[in-house]
Amino acid sequence: MRPKLSVLELYSGIGGMHWALKECGVDHEVVLAVDINTTVNGIYKHNFPSTNLQSFSLEKLTLEKLESLKINTILMSPPCQPFTRVGKKGDCQDVRTKSFLHILRLLDEMKVKPEYLLVENVKGFEVSQTRKELVSCLERCGYVYQEFLLTPLQFGIPNCRLRYYLTARRGKNFAFNVQSQVRSAQHASIENVNWSQQHCSNTINETRCSEHIQKKTVDSDGSSVVSSEGPHTRHPDSCPNETGHLNSHTGAGPLEVSQDDIEAARGNSFALRDAGRNMRYCEDDDDVINAGSKPLWQFMEHLSRDELADYWLSDKELRLFVIMDIVFPALKKSICFTKRYGHYVDGAGSVVQMTTNVEDVRAASEFKSCVVKLKNRTEWGEAELYILRKLQLRYFTPREVANLLCFPPQLEFPPGLSRIQKYRVLGNSLNVHVVAELIKLMTQEVTT
Structure with missing residues (x-):
């Protein structure tokens, strides 16, 4: 009592x-x-x-x-x-x-x-x-x-x-x-x-996690996610249509993620983890993570192409690839989301790699190693950006950040709040x- x-x-x-x-x-x-x-x-x-x-x-x-x-x-x-x-x-x-x-x-x-x-x-x-x-x-x-x-x-x-x-x-x-x-x-x-x-x-509660996944958040504000540099232009999808991607497509943004896609990502997780290890803060350094820990996909939304369009990283943001923490849905760790998320990428929170193509991840990992070794982050052309686009990187949505902070599905934002405002208040929360x-x-x- x-x-x-x-x-x-x-x-x-x-x-x-x-x-x-x-x-x-x-x-x-x-x-x-x-x-x-x-x-x-x-x-x-x-x-x-x-x-x-x-x-x-x-x-x-x-x-x-x-x-x-x-x-x-x-x-x-x-x-x-x-x-x-x-x-x-x-x-x-x-x-x-x-x-x-x-x-x-x-x-x-x-x-x-x-x-x-x-x-x-x-x-x-x-x-x-x-x-x-x-x-x-x-x-x-x-x-x-x-x-x-x-x-x-x-x-x-x-x-x-x-x-x-x-x-x-x-x-x-x-x-x-x-x-x-x-x-x-x-x-x-x-x-x-x-x-x-x-x-x-x-x-x-597992039912609550399921509700988190099914609940959709639609943001139409279209506000910039690049710090103090004005609005950005999102890249056209120049990746070929290949099997093994969560979102294989030729359109301008990611397609809806199906349950089959999620299962494929889970089944491929060990290879993806090894291929992209240098692109994130690894799970291995946390003893509290084990087989019973929950994967990110349980906290993520099922969103259509239109709903995810505003979260797709631009070419300007991809140039900051070296300092990003890049995770994928089967992993069991993301870094702390701060009030700067969606506005900065340096230490402000993880971004999501939506591809499950191991070779694309390995190519990006090798590219990062070369960039770090040569200390070259500015002289990138179309070929380099092509490698990074194939990762299909996006921000977590505000609803997904709220899910990871364990706010229930009943949490609602009043009309008129921008995406950046939502990230800011969540980053200041507990x-x-x-x-x-x-x-x-x-x-x-x-x-x-």
Whole structure:
């Protein structure tokens, strides 16, 4: 048995914490959600119209207002920019951290403190001064807490999104033994907290995955996916019609992917994996990936030629081929999607190789080796681009990115959002399934 959660959802974004509450099945009510971003608030309100969503700077939240909510749970994902690996690491001095530190001060002052607290942030937060302020506050306020570094790969989800999480509980111990160090993939099966994919991935309902695949998203905005360089022209298909492709065609874009195509790709996956190994971050470096992990195709859409046309990489984008992480549907890993996805390709997320022709993949792999060796990425002509076009590269669609973040099929975007806006808000979000598992763990009662 778990108590009903009366939740304050801070930095609510597009509602990742709210969707996690719904997935984990704990009785709950989101008393108040707060975010200052008008775009994400529009998405949140579209999906949760009855929730009390407000837009204001959290530094304006008063102790009186907070205590009047009578909440017993706070869920929050504070701004991550002050702690990212590539950022300036302003930490407590970054203006974007001020609201979080204000919340900690209010927590210190509350007469009736919430029983549960969950915080999500990027890897790097765990070594920050802000994290020290957080745990000092929790210790003063009588909380038991546990920190985690978790990736969806541990749950059988084919997306690498390593994040820091903290769960805290006041007045009672957790139903597991707390450890002073941050629990991570290396401590996956310690005691009765089993974060191995064998234990957790089965909680992702297969029917839901099927719904993900069948649901279609149609984007008609046609906005540019090349950073600061204006609209691009998509290449004409100059590849000959050959067997062995997911989309063998002579038209201007990929054809619909059939179940037979998917089966062919799965059957050919070992050869494809070996042929294109240098074009991606390999799966082999992740011990948590195994036979029970789910392949990407379970999270991908069945889309027609017209629906996929806007996701096909242009010749201009293909010239950035060397720095791309290129995956195909049978693989069990993709790299983290960021808010820059669809706008940049350098470290912003994986792109999909739709061909299953091993020789075409091998030719592209050899071409990459030559380019890296000669340090030549600019003097490419038609012959070089022809090799890359045969890979049939495309971006993951926003719906597919949402699937990999475990948002349910019920997540909808309001009309008028561009594709780039969808990528941006998803890149700033969290993995719903991982948070749902943490909420269940955090609220589990100790049994004797």
